[in-house]
Amino acid sequence: ITLKEGTNTILSVIASDEAVLTWKSDDDTIASVDQTGKVIALKAGEATITVTTQDGLFATCVVTVTHDLVRIDEKEETCTANGNVAYYECSVCHDLFKDEAGTQPTTEQEVTIPALGHVLTLVPAKEATCTEVGNHAYYTCSHCEDLFTDETGTQTTTLEAVTIGVKAHSLVAVEA
Numbered sequence: 001i002t003l004k005e006g007t008n009t010i011l012s013v014i015a016s017d018e019a020v021l022t023w024k025s026d027d028d029t030i031a032s033v034d035q036t037g038k039v040i041a042l043k044a045g046e047a048t049i050t051v052t053t054q055d056g057l058f059a060t061c062v063v064t065v066t067h068d069l070v071r072i073d074e075k076e077e078t079c080t081a082n083g084n085v086a087y088y089e090c091s092v093c094h095d096l097f098k099d100e101a102g103t104q105p106t107t108e109q110e111v112t113i114p115a116l117g118h119v120l121t122l123v124p125a126k127e128a129t130c131t132e133v134g135n136h137a138y139y140t141c142s143h144c145e146d147l148f149t150d151e152t153g154t155q156t157t158t159l160e161a162v163t164i165g166v167k168a169h170s171l172v173a174v175e176a
Helices: none
Strands: 002-004 008-010 021-025 031-033 038-041 045-053 058-066 069-072 087-090 120-123 138-141
Touching (some): 002 038, 021 031, 031 045
Parallel strands (some): 002 058
Antiparallel strands (some): 008 038, 031 038, 045 058, 069 087, 120 138
C-alpha cells in the first residue's frame, strides 16, 4: 500500500477466532503499527509490516510512505523581495523537491531568485521658471520606477513631493 506522510490505515487479516495476532514494522521510523493493525505513515520511505499468529503463520504488507507535496508556484523577484522558481514542499516534513513525485530533492538556495536591488539614477535639481515646473534632486529606480530622496534607495518620495511649481511672473511697469 502507499500512504502519504501523516496519514494512517488499518490492515486486516482473516484468521480463526482463536488466533492471537502480533503486528510488527521493520522500520518504525517510516511506518509504525499497533496491535490492532493500525499503520501510521511517519516519513517517506518503505517499511514492511508483518502480522504473525501464535502458530507461526504470517503475512506481510509493504508500506510505501510518500511525501504530502504542495506546489509552490513561481514568483518573480522584485527590487526588495526574493522570487523563486516553482517547486514542491512536503506539508509534513517541509523537505523541498523539484518534481511533483518527490524524487528530486532541492534546497531553499536552489529555488530562490535573489532580489534585484534598486538601480538608481539621479534626477538633478532644476529651478522652476515662470513657465516650467522645477524639481528637487531625487533618484529613480530603473526596475520598479519608485522615487527616492537618497542615493541608497531607502527614503521613498513622490513626484508631487519633489516638484517645484512654476514661479509667478514678476511684472514691471514700463513707462512709454
